[in-house]
Amino acid sequence: MPKDPFDWIEAQHERLRAAGLLRTLRPRPADAGPTDLAGNDYLGLTRHPEVTEAAAAAARRWGAGATGSRLVTGSTELHARLERELAAFCGFEAALVFSSGYAANLAAVTALSGPSAATLLVCDESNHASLIDGCRLARAERAIVPHADPEAVAKAVAAHEGRALTITDSVFSVDGDAAPLRALAEACRAGGAALLVDDAHGLGVLGDGGRGALHAAGLAGDADVVATVTLSKSLGSQGGAVLGPARVIDHLVSTARSFIFDTGLAPAAVGAALASLEVLRREPERAARVRAVAGELHRRVTEAGLTAVRPDAAVVSVRAPSPEAAVRWAADCREAGLAVGCFRPPSVPDGISRLRLTARADLTDERIAQAADTIVRTAPAA
Structure with missing residues (x-):
């Protein structure tokens, strides 16, 4: 008999089980x-009834799926409207919608760095896995800095001769603590670095009327700041987006692999996110x-x-x-x-x-x- 190529899985599962680390799926009820x-x-x-009805209406009009990548058939008028309204709500020049927040983070990190760009990625040690994976995929030089430490960021940026991109969560998903965004922006600007902030846990919670952590910090719309957000938390839907200067968004459309090669976000999710934004503006x-x-x-x-x-x-x-x-x-x-x-x-x-x-x-x-x-x-x- 040929050797079983997966005979190691049972032993691995037993080690995880013994350590209390084995994960299982638990379907939740519909009620x-x-x-x-x-x-x-x-x-x-x-x-919310307005949100669920908007999702259903979008599916009835545009279909159950996006039918293709955003650059082929996956962009609808709904996608363009969501990008305009999300950018305006959060205070940025432009936005680009992705199928998930994870895909948005991969796109922002990889498209704004990469080995040929000689960019240093300065990454907080407590960043979300999607940001860490983006750094790995970028194959750029990396500096992992202590958690929420602007001084360490400033030193890493100052020691690098080329371009630098500092990457941080706005609110860290494990402990719920917020990054010192203003101090981080000052550290970046002292060395000519850009700042990329994952505001997944800030949108809808922080800032004036939930406009996000960057809006609260007075950094939204700045020329050297890019944000990523998810539509699956405060907006009760699914998907993600990158927000920033229009030239950055245009660059992502042409270079971000998790945008170019991924099927667009389903219309129902886009419609739901738009309705949630409306509810948040009203309430x-x-x-x-x-x-x-x-x-x-x-x-x-x-x-x-x-x-x-x-x-x-x-x-x-x-x-x-x-x-x-x-x-x-x-x-x-x-x-x-x-x-x-x-x-x-x-x-x-x-x-x-x-x-x-x-x-x-x-x-x-x-x-x-x-x-x-x-x-x-x-x-x-x-």
Whole structure:
């Protein structure tokens, strides 16, 4: 018999299982189900009637799929409208919509660097995996700098003779802390570097009416700043976008492989994102509400003796004593009617397992209190 080329998988799975790191899929129900502090529906728009109807209307008019890449048949009038409205809302000159935030990050990093451009990529050590993968694919020189450290960025940029691109999340997805964007911009400008910010967790939560972390920092629309966003969190849809100067967006259209060779975002998702933007413009208080909910969750769990990072946006990170304890804790919460995120290595490079709570603007005060009580009541011993 020929050798089984996948005979190593079982042993690998057993090692992951023994370490409490084996991942499994758990389909969620179509109905409301448990109280959801695990998903990223920050503004509660995924099931908003205007949003779901806009998705259905777009599918009826434009079809279930985009039918091709954006450069062939995958661009519709809806895509162009979303790009205009998203750029205007966030304060940028132009935008380009992708099939996911992951694809948008790969595009921005690779198209704005690359080995032939001799660009140094200055990357925060806690950046999202999509930014890290973009740096790897770019095959450019890299400098991994300590977390949220503008001085380290300034030193890395100053030591490089060519072009440099500093890359950071606006709000880091594991602990929910915000990057010092103004200080980072100053560090970049001192050395002539550009700044690329993934604002996935800032859009809809930070800034005036949820216009994002760069808008809040006074950097939106600056000639040396590029942002990426996702449509799958605050906007309750799916997809991603790059925002920045028009010449940067034009450059991505011609050079970004995850744009050129990927099928365009489905019309239903585009229609949903447009409707969510309209709701947010009409109800800007949703952004402040989600921040208030995050603060209240943090207050309740820390006053009960748990260790949690003070949230700068919608994410509340609560420490667990071990990967196994985190998994049990999350399972106990689910059994009690509360869905929470469970982050373990390698998703957390510092090796510290956590429950990750994502605040939602549509949670009532009663549901917040119930959720915090469940987390405290089911907490494992330290």
